[in-house]
Amino acid sequence: MSTLLVIKQNVKMFVGRWQMVLVPLLKFLLSLLTLTVVNSTLGYMGRLKSFPLVLVAALLCSFMPWGFTAFVAVAFVVLHMYALSMECALVMGAVFLLFYLLFSRFASRDQLAVILTPLCFYFHVPFAVPVTAGLLGNPGTAVSVGIGTAGWYMIRFVSMNEDLLSSLSDQEINQRVRTLIDGVMGNRDMRVLFIAFSLTVLAVTLIRRLSTDHAWTIAIVAGSVIEILSVLVLNIMFNGSFSVFAVIAGTLAGTAAGFVVEFFCFNLDYARQEKLQFEDDDYYYYVKAVPKMAVAVPEKRVRRINRHRREENYAEDYAEGYYEGYGENGSEQQ
C-alpha cells in the first residue's frame, strides 16, 4: 500500500509540475482521438478525413475550453451527414441543437463527459462511464452522460444504415427523414442506457456527497448495483438487446475504474478520524476531521563516488603549472 501511495504522490507531483504542458497535451490527444473516431465511424466527406485538417482542428482545440472540442466534433458529424444526405444533416443538426438548447444549459461545465461517453462506447467500455462520471461530476453530469449516450446511438444508427439512407432517391426525402427519426427515437438500447446511466450518475453523485464514513466506496458499490439492476430491468421493459453477462462484466470494469478514481481523489484514513465538539456565541459545532492517507516521498540522495571531471582536469592543469601565480582559490599570489 505504501508503494502505491508513493506512486500516487509522485504522479501528483509530476502532474502539478508539468500542468501547463500536460493539460493542452491531453486536450490535443483527446480532440485528435475524438475526431479520428468520428472520421472512422462516419467518414463520408473525404476532405474532413485528411490528416492535416484533423491535426489543425485538434491543435486549435488544445488551447480552447472543452466545449469547443464538443462543438468541433458535432460540426464534423453534421458535415459527414451532409455528404451522405442533406436530410440527415438537417435532422442531426436539429437534434444536436435541441440537446444544446434544452439540456446543455444545466450542465455547461461538463462537456468533457459529453465527449468521453461516445468514446467509451466506441472502445466497448460504456458501462465504465456512469460510476466514474458520478464520482468526478455533479448532478448535472447525468444530463451530459445522457446526451453523450444519445449522440453515440444516433451516429451508430446512421453508420449502420448508410446504404439504406443513401439508396433512397431524392423523391423520397420524406421517407428518408422518417427512417432516420424512427431509427433514432425508436432505438430501445438507447432508451435503456439513457435512463440507466442518468439514474446511476445521480445516485453516485448524491451518495458520495454524504458525510458518512467510506462514502465514496459506498457510492461506487451502490452505483454499480443500481447500474446493473436498472439496465437489466429496463432491458426487459423496453425489450433491449443487452446480455446479462456483458452488463455485469462491463459494470465490474466500471467499479474497478471507480476504485482507481477514489484512490487518486478521495483516499482517506478513517482509522485516524477525529470527532470534535465546540461552541461559540452563536453556534454549536460538530466537526468530523478525517486525515488524507499520505506518505512522505523518500528523497533521493546522490553521493558522488568519482570526482567531477572538471575538477580532475583543473587538478591536472594546476599540477602542470597552467595556473602558475594563482592560489588554490584563484586569488593572485604576490
Place this chain on the structure above:
Amino acid sequence: MLDQEKIINMARLSSYENNEGRFDIATGTYFRGDYVGLHVVRSVICATVSFGIIAGLYALYNFEGLMTDLYSVDMTAFAKQLLTRYIIFTGVYALISYVVYSVRWHVTRKRLKGYYKSLKYLGRKYYMEDEF
C-alpha cells in the same frame, strides 16, 4: 520570513478565483430574484426555439399527412392545440429552470461566503502584520 499559512490561503483563493470563482463571483453580483428571473427568461427563449425545431421536425416527419389534411383541418382548433402544447412545454421547462437556478444561486452564495470569509481573514492578517 515567509508566512506559510498565508501563502496556502492565498494559493487557495487564487485557485478558486481562476476556476469556479469566475462564475460564482459573476453570480454573486445578482440578487436571487434577478438571477433566477434572467435565467428563466433565457429558458423561455430556448424553449420557444426548441419548440419551433420540434414542430419543424414533426412537420417534416408527417409532411404527406399534413399536406393531405391541409384543406380539411380546422385551423382555429389546430392553432389552439399548438398553442396549448407550446404553453405546457415552455411552462414545464421554465419551472425546471426556476428550481435549478434557485438551487444554484444558493449553493454559489454559500461558496462565496466561504471565499469572502477567507479574504477577510487574509486582510486581518495583513493588518496585524502592519500594526506590529
